[in-house]
Amino acid sequence: MPSDDKTAGPVGADGQPPDEIMPIRSDEQIVRLRRLVREKAVAHGFSLIDQTKFVTAASELARNTLIYGGGGDVHLYTLRRNGRVGLRLEFIDNGPGIADLARALSDGYTTGNGLGLGLGGAKRLCDEFEIRSAPGEGTHISVTKWKPF
Amino acid sequence: MERIPILRMGKLLLVTIQVDMHDRLAMTLQDDLTSRIVKDRAKGVLIDISSLDVVDSFIGRMIGDTAAMARVLDAETVVVGMQPSVAITLVELGLALPGVRTALNVEKGMALLTGTSPL
Numbered sequence: 001m002p003s004d005d006k007t008a009g010p011v012g013a014d015g016q017p018p019d020e021i022m023p024i025r026s027d028e029q030i031v032r033l034r035r036l037v038r039e040k041a042v043a044h045g046f047s048l049i050d051q052t053k054f055v056t057a058a059s060e061l062a063r064n065t066l067i068y069g070g071g072g073d074v075h076l077y078t079l080r081r082n083g084r085v086g087l088r089l090e091f092i093d094n095g096p097g098i099a100d101l102a103r104a105l106s107d108g109y110t111t112g113n114g115l116g117l118g119l120g121g122a123k124r125l126c127d128e129f130e131i132r133s134a135p136g137e138g139t140h141i142s143v144t145k146w147k148p149f
Numbered sequence: 150m151e152r153i154p155i156l157r158m159g160k161l162l163l164v165t166i167q168v169d170m171h172d173r174l175a176m177t178l179q180d181d182l183t184s185r186i187v188k189d190r191a192k193g194v195l196i197d198i199s200s201l202d203v204v205d206s207f208i209g210r211m212i213g214d215t216a217a218m219a220r221v222l223d224a225e226t227v228v229v230g231m232q233p234s235v236a237i238t239l240v241e242l243g244l245a246l247p248g249v250r251t252a253l254n255v256e257k258g259m260a261l262l263t264g265t266s267p268l
Contacts, residue, residue: 027171034169034203052203052234056242059205063172107243117206121242 018075024091025071030062033074037089040076044085046147054087054145057122061091061141064118068111069093069139079144086127086146094138101131153178155185160192161262162224167200175211182215186222193262194219197255199230209244216249226250229258 019040022033037058041051058074065072072093079086098104105123110116119141123129128144151174156163162185164178182194196212198204204212216226229252231239239246252258 027173031169031171038202049234049237052232052238053241055203056205056238059203059207060242063205063207117243121206121244124241124243125238 016077016079018077018090020076022074022076023071024062024065024074026066030059030066033062034059036076037087040078040087041145044078044087044147046087046145050145050147053125054143057125057143057145058089060118060122061089061143064141065091065093065095065139068098069095072138079146084146084149086144088128088142088144091141092138097135097137097139098131098133099135101133105131150177152181155181157185157189157191160190161259162186162189162191162194163197164195165197165200169201169203170208172207175208179211179215179218183218183222186219186224191224194224194226195255195258195262196226196228197230197258198228198235199232199254201235202232204231204235204239206242206244209239209242209246213244213246213249220248225262227252227258227261229253229255 020036022036023029024033034055037055038051041054046054062074065074070093072091072095075090075092077088079088103109105119107120108116122143126143127146130142131139133139153164153166153174162182164182170178185191186194212228219226227250231251250261252261
């Protein structure tokens with residue numbers, strides 16, 4: 001994902017179209033996303049622990065999209081790079097955005113009723129994590145998990 | 150409305166979570182359990198999560214909060230059957246469930262709650 005891209009829309013994975021686009025507008029859709037991510041991770045042969053970590057990260061980020069972003073979409077990509085397979089999820093909302101990214105990423109900080117583990121926790125559970133957000137401009141988070149050789 | 154069933158066995162309440170719960174369903178279970186602790190005068194709550202392949206921070210918090218509420222209502226909670234991959238993920242997420250007693254399976258959990266030693 002080019003880091004100098006300032007456009008609000010999905011930048012995708014090097015121009016590759018997403019395999020799936022899912023709306024995140026209800027609790028039930030978070031459960032559906034968990035199921036979809038699990039299916040994809042199983043299909044690509046991820047280990048049980050990596051499946052569980054990535055599904056959990058997806059669940060945390062989807063809840064953020066719903067609660068703080070007022071709902072949004074998630075784009076799912078299958079990446080192939082240098083013979084490795086990866087799964088990427090991009091969470092996109094047009095909510096109020098995040099003013100202080102460093103603070104939002106620190107454990108225990110929340111502006112809602114949660115534990116403040118979602119962003120920092122999701123970052124720890126994935127191999128790559130990128131976030132782009134500003135007040136009034138929504139939030140765009142990309143997480144990737146690579147299958148080890 | 151969708152609900153997780155709660156079974157009573159003597160002074161214990163037994164819950165086996167067998168579906169991937171959405172957030173409202175998890176909160177309903179918390180409300181139902183606290184109500185039943187009082188109504189059934191339960192002294193122990195056993196929550197079997199062996200069927201859950203994901204426990205995120207919301208479900209984790211619900212379990213921790215339920216155990217704390219049960220304690221205030223004079224009941225002990227034991228969570229049993231957590232899958233190893235779930236345990237690893239929860240700790241990495243930053244949620245080690247302090248204050249929640251755990252056991253490997255239902256039998257050992259029952260023994261903790263009834264004060265008998267498992268075979």
